[in-house]
Amino acid sequence: MQSYTGKCLCGVVRYRIDAPIDQLTHCHCSMCRKAHGAAFASYASVPLEAFHFMSGKDQLGVYHSSAHVTRTFCIRCGSNLQFVDNREHELGVAVGTLDSPLPAPPQTHIFVDSKADWYEIRDELPQYNGDSPR
Template identity: 40%
Template sequence: MPIVHCHYKTCRKAHAAPFASTAGVRRENFRWLSGINSISRFESSPGKLRHFYKRCGSHLVAERPAQPHVIVRVATLDDDPGLKPEAHIWVSHDVPWLEYDRVCQHSEWRDDI
């Protein structure tokens, strides 16, 4: 499924960011490769489970068990998924301070910012 940037209020808060980059993966194509004992889960809203890494709290995957896919948090992947984002969704939930194209961009941190 495509990568999208989700601006929904609970996604923003779960990631402490203005949006969360996600991609759906069909259940038959998803599996944990290792570390399953280091994963914890939390039901953030009725029927929605969020899976976290116990040691650092990184939000890895979300799911609604009745759906045919899981929602992978793309920023947690080690390798390039080979896809580019296709859309921003739930932009009606944007925070008022979010600016897309009107701010300077720097390739690295600068002390003079």
């Protein structure tokens, strides 16, 4: 079985993913930009049942950014960790927190209609004005 590990910047929150990572999204919405302090946020979509905290779950902060979405972060170092939509059976893991090597799965840019005006997308990845079709 494919398995990945990751952690926050300070290392107190550690997790394991027991599933292949077969999709990445680069979200350009204003909430993701603000949460990550960057032009976009990159998330790996993984099934809920495949994500496991190994340590530091008690150091996890949560922010309900909308009616259906919770974002998690380490309360010690502030690392963004997850994007959880309670209408889905998967969650988004902030790819930058992975420690395991990740072969390049298919990727898309989403919510490009609200991307930062100072950032230009220069790759050939698919782009969607809203969420990517599933």
